[in-house]
Amino acid sequence: xxxxxxxxxDVFRAVVDCGGVIAAADHLGIxxxxxxAHLRALEAQLxxxxxxxSRGRKNVITPTGEALYKYxxxxxxxxxxxxxxxRRYEAxxxxxxxxxxxxxxxxxxxxxxxxxxxxxxxxARISVYSETQEAAINLFQTGAVDAxxxxxxxxxxxxxxxxxxxxxxxxxxxxxxxLAARRRIDLQDLExxxxxxxxxESQFFALVESTLRAAGLxxxxxxxHMQDSGAIKNAAVHGLGxxxxxxxxxxxxxxxxxxxxxxxxxxxxxxxxxxIMKPNVAAKKLLDDFAPVIAQAFAARALAL
Numbered sequence: 001x002x003x004x005x006x007x008x009x010d011v012f013r014a015v016v017d018c019g020g021v022i023a024a025a026d027h028l029g030i031x032x033x034x035x036x037a038h039l040r041a042l043e044a045q046l047x048x049x050x051x052x053x054s055r056g057r058k059n060v061i062t063p064t065g066e067a068l069y070k071y072x073x074x075x076x077x078x079x080x081x082x083x084x085x086x087r088r089y090e091a092x093x094x095x096x097x098x099x100x101x102x103x104x105x106x107x108x109x110x111x112x113x114x115x116x117x118x119x120x121x122x123x124a125r126i127s128v129y130s131e132t133q134e135a136a137i138n139l140f141q142t143g144a145v146d147a148x149x150x151x152x153x154x155x156x157x158x159x160x161x162x163x164x165x166x167x168x169x170x171x172x173x174x175x176x177x178x179l180a181a182r183r184r185i186d187l188q189d190l191e192x193x194x195x196x197x198x199x200x201e202s203q204f205f206a207l208v209e210s211t212l213r214a215a216g217l218x219x220x221x222x223x224x225h226m227q228d229s230g231a232i233k234n235a236a237v238h239g240l241g242x243x244x245x246x247x248x249x250x251x252x253x254x255x256x257x258x259x260x261x262x263x264x265x266x267x268x269x270x271x272x273x274x275x276i277m278k279p280n281v282a283a284k285k286l287l288d289d290f291a292p293v294i295a296q297a298f299a300a301r302a303l304a305l
Contacts, residue, residue: 009072011038029134031201098127100139100148106130108248146283152272161276165298168247172259174239180260194223194241
């Protein structure tokens with residue numbers, strides 16, 4: 001009996017529809033090894049190969065793969081229908097809104113916005129999925145959430161929505177780091193020191209890297225790659241290297257003296273925050289109320305910094 005997650009079936013369907021692993025990874029916004037891992041897990045469960053693989057030729061789907069593709073399409077279609085039905089049912093009783101939110105925004109910025117917004121809205125119910133940039137966008141694109149809040153970048157340019165704020169990007173070091181006591185550090189001086197950064201294949205890593213390069217830091221070495229911004233921060237606290245991250249992630253450690261914000265010149269451009277939403281969704285009324293409130297909160301934060 002096949003027991004597999006909807007996510008795994010969705011990845012498999014994308015491989016077939018897109019014509020290969022590389023194209024599916026680009027379509028889903030995830031790393032190629034992750035797609036391959038999902039396929040291998042499915043093959044292990046079924047005890048059969050899904051594609052006939054050969055060098056220099058397009059992979060050919062096997063009879064097992066064709067059967068699984070029909071099954072995946074049916075299951076994913078029914079899952080989408082169920083989600084829509086549940087949302088319609090819930091909408092009759094209360095206003096519901098589901099959000100896919102980039103982790104740094106979800107963990108450090110959103111709570112201070114949600115508290116005043118929900119106060120006085122007794123029928124409002126909001127579900128927040130704290131995810132990587134790629135996963136939050138994918139949740140929105142597959143219809144699993146009503147809207148997404150992510151950092152704006154080329155991958156979000158064609159998605160409907162609005163810029164609702166921005167967050168400074170800063171470089172920090174542990175107090176004992178050679179740069180911690182220096183003032184007005186030229187960005188190019190950082191080429192001599194090791195960094196801690198996100199996973200190389202992630203969209204957020206690409207966003208940070210493009211921002212650093214645009215500011216003039218064209219060469220730098222990332223000695224340690226980690227997925228979670230909290231883990232990167234903790235590694236910096238322990239002196240494993242410099243870290244470049246949104247200010248909201250680092251504020252508490254900077255205030256307590258566990259990390260030092262470097263006075264780099266020029267300053268890094270802030271990261272724009274985008275609310276992605278479709279014009280006609282069941283949660284449109286709640287979204288229309290939510291968007292200006294969160295934009296105002298981010299504007300107030302920017303003035304206070």
